[in-house]
Amino acid sequence: MISVRGVSKRFGELAAVDRADLEVRDGELAVLIGPSGCGKSTLLRLINRLVEADEGQVLIAGSDTRSARPETLRRSIGYVIQSVGLFPHLTVCENIATVPRLHHWDRARIAARVDELLAMMGLDAAYRDKLPAELSGGEAQRVGVARALAADPRLLLMDEPFGSVDPLTRVRLQTEFRRIQRRLGKTVLFVTHDVEEAVRLADSIAVMKAGRILQHASPGELSRSPAGPFVNDFLGSDYGLQLLGRFRLREALELSAAPAAPRVAPPGTPLLSAEATVKDALSLMIASGTDRIAVRDAERLAEFRLADVLRVLGGPA
């Protein structure tokens, strides 16, 4: 879907992006991560030509991004930024309708699309006529994502989109966004400096430093064979724990072939929902000093043990 080939961008003496190569497959959620100033935002902006490359080329679905006007290119790519950038003088509906209007969609089609997107983002129809000032940070970012999705672009560029909301809302937004992205099959390039966020969302992670992409691999691969000490250090000593956050207990229980027969947890056994992650489970075991917890979902009450944790990581990650 995206092919970045030998792209460089210099600002004066500083090489913000230095001969970067990156391939992102159709439907993949790729995360660009690195310390601040590593050039990850610049690389993102090179793709929709908010920044023009000094050398190299960017292909989207096989065609060079320089073959059309930058505005035409940008209208076919969703763009979400940390500050959201909703237009304060326009309602939620008008904000979402921005790109469809540029495409001259008719009124009825726009209205239907806005309703569809609001529903998808879990915002009820009453939000249509609200102004950005009346939204919470989380709601505003949901509208920001809806606006980026409005004209149904195949590709989304997201620059730390969940960086300015509180941690609880951030996790909820990440989870919802991941589900929506999967369902719609959108290709996403996502910039963050937060390892936990990267691990939670990514199909693949590209680690950047000083304008260069050091390694682009799946989260599990990064943990098994980091390409050098910087990648290892940047991911942090708790990267393994973060990795556990990728697995829901529902999936983990199937992986570890836990008994399907309902078991009554002994009184006092800590309980988690099947939607919680293996990381949550481990954390709860540590906090309550036990080596097993009960996991509840709709049909059964299963047991999850400390030994199951390692079995999870043995699987494909």
Added chain:
Amino acid sequence: MRLNPVGLAGAGLSLAALAGLPFLVLRPSRVLSGTALSAAQAAGWAFPALLAVLAALVLLALWERQATAWAAAAGFLADLALGLLFAAAGWASRRLADPTRPAARVSLGAGLWVCVLGLYLVLFACGRKLQRSPWLKSAVLIAGPLAVLTLLLAGQLGGLSLLKEFANRRDTFAAEFARHLALAFGSVAAGAAVGVPLGLLMHRRSRSEKYVFFVVNLAQTIPTLSLLGLLIVPLALLAQRFPLLGSLGIRGVGWTPAGIVLFLYALLPVAGNTLAGFRTVPPGAVEAARGMGLRPVERLVRVELPLAFPVIVAGVRTALTQNLGNAILAGLIGGGGLGSIIFLGLAQAAPDLILLGALPVAGLALACEVLLDAAVRVLTPRGVGSGA
């Protein structure tokens, strides 16, 4: 119990002025000084009524309550006092008229003016309290002046010296009034036509800011009269060199230099506010607009201008209020306008002729303030200025 200091000062001032200062002045002729009459002597039936209304205002100011209701009540009471005041003056002037002495004049006394000033303070205090209900604020500010205007148009004030001066100069007054408006509005329109693009230029090319501001500030720094003087020579030379220009009215004196100076004065507030307005546009909104593929013109029209609009109009309002006053100086160099009436009055030492020029200027400035305030409110997009 909470005090409202401005309201109390205004109401107290009005009451004291009405009781202690001359309400009307009876002059043997338009330029001679005359005998003062107190409100108690001159106003007849209206005097106790006015005293009652003003006393009520003082009490209200002493007993400030829930803001909106209090401010509306006090404001409309002040409007009532204003109307009563002029109704009383008009009525008294007709009663005092002496058919055997046609040259005699009845002028408005210091007491009446101070009373008006006090009521203005009350209205100002009420306006501040009514920020949250803008329509009520406009109503409160407009009702009193409207009452006075009605009395004026109904001929109720015809016995006053001021109106006699007007009657003597009906034709020139209309022409000078129109010229004044043309000078003020024309210069501001031209100033906006140039100032808004200048502001945009400074916003888009920040390196141009210091140069533009240098030029625009220079015009503002040089005193108006000096600037007028400075323009006389080059414009006169131009007219001499190119007779065509001269025949178009471009001369060292007259409306041309006045118009140019007023135009230069309008530039700073308009350009400055335009820049400030564009700076209030959240950078995220501009970034998002670019990222979504809005072209520069679309970005300007759909995002930046609507968001900057209230601040730009505030600049135009400042320029207009300022130029309505500055246009008086056109009278000094043969440029016409209400200034020529004022300066004629000064030359003749006829106070009511001065007032005939000065009062409409003050009225125009206040009216523009209120009207443009309302216009900004109507035209401002809903989400702007609400902390977004």
